[in-house]
Amino acid sequence: MAKEVLSEKRFTHSLNVAKAAQELAEFNHCDIEKAYIAGLLHDITKELPIEEQLKLLQIGNIELTEAEKASPALWHSTTAAVYAKENLGIEDEDILNAIRYHTSGRAGMSTLEKVIYLADSISEERHYHDVDEVRAAAKRNLNEGVMRKLKFAINALTAKDRPICSNTIDAYNELILKQNNERTK
Numbered sequence: 001m002a003k004e005v006l007s008e009k010r011f012t013h014s015l016n017v018a019k020a021a022q023e024l025a026e027f028n029h030c031d032i033e034k035a036y037i038a039g040l041l042h043d044i045t046k047e048l049p050i051e052e053q054l055k056l057l058q059i060g061n062i063e064l065t066e067a068e069k070a071s072p073a074l075w076h077s078t079t080a081a082v083y084a085k086e087n088l089g090i091e092d093e094d095i096l097n098a099i100r101y102h103t104s105g106r107a108g109m110s111t112l113e114k115v116i117y118l119a120d121s122i123s124e125e126r127h128y129h130d131v132d133e134v135r136a137a138a139k140r141n142l143n144e145g146v147m148r149k150l151k152f153a154i155n156a157l158t159a160k161d162r163p164i165c166s167n168t169i170d171a172y173n174e175l176i177l178k179q180n181n182e183r184t185k
């Protein structure tokens, strides 16, 4: 079904994310099948027109924060979770949350959520300059990989004077506090 609603490029990305998610799930003792499903569906609404996305937000009864309203690039994650639930009958909360928070992250992410958050950045077709290092970090330690991506996202947003969604800040605070506490033990 992903093939029917996505362009070839986006479908290839989704397949690659699903594969990367499976691999990360295996390394991190997480459900491989759930990782594949969440990976395949994470961007399922990315190419829907804005009106359709708004409709899905309504169906899901989702109230966006001001920062989220100002960042339409985030909407597809939330609407993809609604779409997966309403149109594809996915009921597993962990899969739905992994889809919903794949762009912003959030505090208290499950292993599956972290797997999808990272798999989206290390899929086979990604070619940014330190992608191999991020791939290695993600496989070495899931939290280390998540922290790298959060820092990268926060830096990129502040560099462009863009708002940062509170979920991203909460995710960063949670991990940095954990990391600092571990260092002072």
Ligand SMILES: [Fe+2]
Binding pocket: 042, 043, 046, 076, 077, 102, 103, 120
């Ligand atoms: Fe996405």
Ligand SMILES: [Fe+2]
Binding pocket: 013, 017, 042, 043, 120
């Ligand atoms: Fe993606």
